[in-house]
Amino acid sequence: TPATTTPAPTSKVTPTPNPEAVIYGRPSGNDVIKYTIDDKSNIGDEKTVTFTDGSTVTSKDNGTVRKELSSQDLADSKMGMGVNIGNTLEAVQGISSKKSMAATDYATADPSWFVSAWGNVEITQKYLDTLHSYGINTVRIPIAWTNGDNDDGSYTINAKMLDAVEKAVIYALNNGMYVIINDHWDNQWWGQFGACKRDENNKKVANEEVRAQA
Structure with a gap:
């Protein structure tokens, strides 16, 4: 009977966090640019930011612009x-699928419904850290x-939505990180602002007749 060999178990390697690590950038000519990622020039004294729902977040950002x-x-x-x-603050259908509310009740929407609508976790300081x-x-x-906009024709964005965005930005700035705000797919926002109508499924769509007159 041929001898059998049992392979040795492979040890699991856990990466070690190192925020001071030197990162190598894109080549420039024959040189490779080196830089550290730990620029904390925007970090100052801690202050408490209070939001409309009474919740608070600690901010370390001093407002410095590079x-x-x-x-x-x-x-x-x-x-x-x-x-x-991604798939957090731009996720859609979170209200109707999570809270059994009409899809037009965005004016009072809790942003956490959207963040979790597609299976993601809450955006927290620990996550950004x-x-x-x-x-x-x-x-x-x-x-x-x-x-989070109001469908009454004013298109006012509710305070909870604005607060959720500000919290996410604060969490990143507390680490000296750069933040890119992306105006993502906006539930056919191009069909709003005086040029929209409801289709047979009560969804907002562009009113092409009004758009043609603009």
């Missing part, structure tokens, strides 16, 4: 690796503003 940086400077030596926090600890220095936050 100036005299070209797009090339940002891409090559500042922004570093990035991650997309963890991303940064593994070398992520830029986050893209896609937002569908119509997830």
Whole structure:
């Protein structure tokens, strides 16, 4: 009977967080640009930010804007690796699927319904801290503003939606990270602002007759 060999178990390697790591950027000629991702020039004294629902968040951002940086400077030596926090604040149908509410009740929507609608977790300070600890220095936050707008013709975005976006930005800035706000797919927002109507399924669609007259 041929002898059989049982392979040795493979040990699991756990990456070690290192926010001070030197990252190598894109080559420039024959050189490779080196930079650190831990620019904390915007970090100042802690302050408490209170939101409309009474919740509070600690902010360390001092309002400093990094100036005299070209797009090339940002891409090559500042922004570093990035991650997309997608399928959260731009996820749609969160109200009707999670709360059995009409899809038009966005004026009072709780943004947590959208964040979890497609299976994602809450955006928290711990989440952003963890991303940064593994070398992520830029986050893209896609937002569908119509997830929180009033359908009465004023298109006012409810305070809860604005608060959710501000909290996510604060969590990133507390780590000195760069934030890209992406105006994402907005539930056919192009059909709003005086040029929309309801189809047979009560969904907002563009009123092409009104648009043609504009």
